[in-house]
Amino acid sequence: MSRLPSNPTSVSMPAAALPSGVGPSGILVLIGMMGVGKTTVGRRLAQIYGIPFVDADAEIERAAGCTISEIFARHGENAFRAGERRVIKRLLQGPPCILATGGGAWMDAETRRLVRMHACSLWLRAPVHVLLKRVHGRGGRPLLAQGDPKEIMSRLVGLRYPVYAEADVIIDCGDETVEQGVRRVQEALSELQKPLTVPVTLASHHYDVLIGPDLISRAGAWLAPHLPQKRVVVVTDNIVAELHLPRLLNSFAETGIQADVIAVAGGEESKSLTCYAQVMTQLLELGIERGTTIVALGGGVVGDLAGFVAATALRGLPFVQIPTTLLSQVDSSVGGKTGINAPSGKNLIGAFHQPIAVLADSSALATLPRRQRIAGYAEIVKSGMISDPELFAWCEAHGADVLDGDPAALVDAVQKACVFKAAVVAADEREQAKQGGRALLNLGHTFAHALEAELGYDGRLLHGEAVSIGLHLATALSVRLGLAPVADLERVDAHLRKLAMPAGFDWFETPFSAAALLAHMSHDKKMRDGLISFVLLRGIGQAFTSRNVPMDTVRELLLDEGCSG
Known part of the structure; x- marks a missing residue:
């Protein structure tokens, strides 16, 4: 992107409201490497949306009474990062704004947590050669003053990009003009739909069920904050793997999460002692640790099997559910029941093992045949029959839309069913x-x-x-x-x-x-x-x-x- 004209008001554009997807705080946080154009883009967005632009680095210098280069020289990077965190925390508690942060700000786990709580994050991503061209000849870059700029920039990109990828929105930047880049940001923000969240709060554990479209493609970003270590083992079946596994693995790679895959045959037959033993053997051969997370990608069979494996491997591993059928999204993925079948009955061998997160990707339901939607919908009807007459009446009014695969009806149905089940599970x-x-x-x-x-x-x-x-x-x-x-x-x-x-x-x-x-x-x-x-x-x-x-x-x-x- 080129720089803005010296007189920003010379580029006129009608004021527009900040899209609702940004969230109730109305704060948009720009993250990215030095030279990517956060200040340039941020000022233009602030103009368009009629809210202030705030540069976190400028606020840090104001608070410290000296330049960032001087802070680095006198106190070191750790002291700078601590002050940066305090300033960003204060700004996030303020009024709506476009907030541009320094290149290293997002690397601080506490800062990321605060931004997730209070704002919407947007990463301006650019390749190394573009970044070097933009910072060439400019002073005030303490990190680049410590050696060869290309080597330093490449190393920083390797370290930071997997963490930057946890942002809510990602915009690729190249040699386009500022206005072209800003328009792309506007388009992305107008289409932004944060997933619905259903909290599951238990006596000694809490997790969220996220519901919305295309969550699998950003699963790495959603899950990274919850993983004890950036290593997962995906348990899936052969059918689901063909449909959804590439997107999931790409999302893990983008966020620096190491992923192994164990695939089983589709169908209820995989909920057996034989299959359990095979999966457990493969899992242990991978050299897992207690921080390794098991990710179940599939329907109820995969979720129950993978959950039981997670409950019993090394006396318990972290566990994530990514249900891909309506039945598993509204029922088996929520509540922590895991298990396999015995010759004498269904689910007779199992354990209670709660997940650390559930991603219910409504887009995955588009691949389901009507028969599979019927199977899931029966559990929603059941919920209404148990203790929610209004939910049963909703089913009578909207059930046909759910079975026809209407996206909005499916999201609504999954949310209602999960809210109901979360309340029941929390109580017992x-x-x-x-x-x-x-x-x-x-x-x-x-x-x-x-x-x-x-x-x-x-x-x-x-x-x-x-x-x-x-x-x-x-x-x-x-x-x-x-x-x-x-x-x-x-x-x-x-x-x-x-x-x-x-x-x-x-x-x-x-x-x-x-x-x-x-x-x-x-x-x-x-x-x-x-x-x-x-x-x-x-x-x-x-x-x-x-x-x-x-x-x-x-x-x-x-x-x-x-x-x-």
Whole structure:
């Protein structure tokens, strides 16, 4: 970029409001190497948006009463960085502005944290040769005065660019004019959409679920602040790897995160002791440390498997969920339940192991077939049926949009479901409440798990499809027991069938055996004192748990629904 004219007002452009994506503080922080044009671009942006331009270096000199070169000479770089951090902290607590920072400011972890909390960061990125051309002949660059400028600049770029890449926005700069560069910044800011954030706050742990488009492409930037060390092992399946792994690995490389990959076969079969042993063996052969983070990229199967591996390797590794199906985004990725299947039942081997972050990339849902969206949507319906009648009504109004893949409806659905589940998990993290609590999330699951087990987890019935049938059966059982009104069963069935979702045994060509399904229920992990736990309804939004359900009544229901004896 060329420098601005000496009289900035000679370039006229109508004032514009700072885009909402910048955030409520209205502070835009420019970061980048010396010579990239932060001051030049920042002054022009301040003109356009009608807010002050503030140069952090000038503020530091004002506070110290001497130049930056003099601070370096008298006190050294560490003292300068400490003062820089204090000045930037003060500026971030002030009114809206365009704030240009020194090239090393963003390298301070505390400064990055403060900027993330209070402002929007934008990195002006340029190659070394462009930077050298712009700083040539200019004084006041203490770092470049310590040797060969090209060698120093190249070394600084190598150190700083992976950290700069954690910025909210990245703009590449070359030989374009100032106005061209500023227009590109404006365009990027106008398109900026920070992800929705759903906090999950537990007694001894906190993490955020981020929801929005294209999060995988910037996963490195979102995750870097949370990683104990810049090393991860991605666990994924072969199908998801082809669709999304390159973008994820690129984002890690950009932010200097070392990444290894372990891929498994797609499908429920990978949630087995055999696959668990294979993954664990590969993981340990990589020479992992306790700061190495396991990243699950995929649907619920990958998330459950990778989470259990993370929970048990070296007695517990940090864990990140990047769910790529609607089902995993609204359910399995949030809450810390991990596990694998046993021959006698689903999820019987597992552990509670909370992630350090969840990235729910709504763009990934565009690759899903409708069947997969149905599977995820059933869990959203379930949430409304448990204790949120307004959410169920939202489903009735917008469910068709979700299943049609409407981007806005999908983001809204994921957020609503995650808010609901986060509240339930926070109140009962390990499912220990004697009544209700997290166990309510199993509405329909006692039936669903029995159906899946009877089919051998072979893919003929997706988990969410089994839950959809289970919602019908749980409501029908509640009606049969005289707990819920028939009108609510009719309402649930009408909604499911209107969207062509499974709502009974007529979904299958051959009948199930009631005796076989009851036998599978007897192996459910929610058994206590030999009694099967059911989640029942007193109406939509009024779920409760019960261990006093006569099994003869359950058998009669299954027979009346079309099962054989």
